[in-house]
Amino acid sequence: METLTHCPNCRSSLNGGFFSSNTLMSEEMSKAINYFTENKAEAHCRNCSDKLVEEVKQIGNFRFPQLQADLAAALPLIPVISLQQPQGWNYTIIGMVTAQTVTGTGVLTEIASGWSDLLGATSARMGSKLKQGENDCFNQLRYQAATLGANAVIGTDIDYAEVGTMKGMLMVCMAGTAVRLQDLSVLGTTACHKLKNLKEVIAELDILRGLNLVE
Ligand SMILES: [Zn+2]
Known part of the structure; x- marks a missing residue:
């Protein structure tokens, strides 16, 4: 955008003279004003x-909890599967999504000391740590996919690696292909309904986060 001499909204001069200190609002704020108010x-x-800022704040504070609830309800409905070509799915490939998590210390020492008790408490704890790491990865993949406008992740691959000098930590890595289904109804009615507007929900959340009006 070229340097403006006057405000496009009210025509006030910008930095027009020695006594004028009028400046433009941030791009983020103007974007939010365009999005949430009638002013374009x-x-x-x-x-x-x-x-206008006051209006954006009021709408934002009202919308933010609702948007977060919509996001939380929709994300788990994004399927993350290992199949390359699920039957009956017609989709457009959007791109690759990846995720990593490092699960707590001591996982492997617990495994080492727990061989005799593999089906007991130790393995249960190890299992729950791994599960947590996997779930975090799944959610990262879902969020990335949603941000890209996708609504499913296919061909997902999981890897586990030891990290750290003491090999006390376990890293879970996942990668998959984010796709946009042509017909969401293959996922069922609920998913169809909740995933339909997910991209808009995320876009709206991004506008509000950009403003830091709501935390
Ligand atoms: Zn103005």
Whole structure:
């Protein structure tokens, strides 16, 4: 954008003279104003934005918890599967998604000391740590896929690696291909309904996070 001499919204001059200190609002704020209010000017200055900023804040504070709830409800419905070509699915390939988590210390020492008790408490604990790592990875993949406008992850591959000098930690790595299904109804009615607007939910959350109005 070329340097503006006047505010596109109210025509006030910008840094026009020695006594003028009027400046434009951030791009993020103008984006939010465009999104949440009726005002569609390409930029806004400090002179004209007080009311608009207030409006954005009010809508944002109201919308944010709702958007987060929508996101939390929709994400688990994004399938992450190992199949390369699920039957009956027609999709567009969006791109690769990857995830890594490192699960707590002492996993492998626990395994080593726990061989005699493999089906007992030790292995149960180890299993739950691994499960936690896997679940974190699944959710990372889902979130990335959703951000890209995809609604499923196929061909997912899982790897486990020891990390750290004491080999006390276990890393779970996953990679898959994010795809956008042509017909969401293959996932069932609930998923179909909740995933339909997920991209918009994430876009709206990003606008609000960009403003740091809501935490
Ligand atoms: Zn202005």
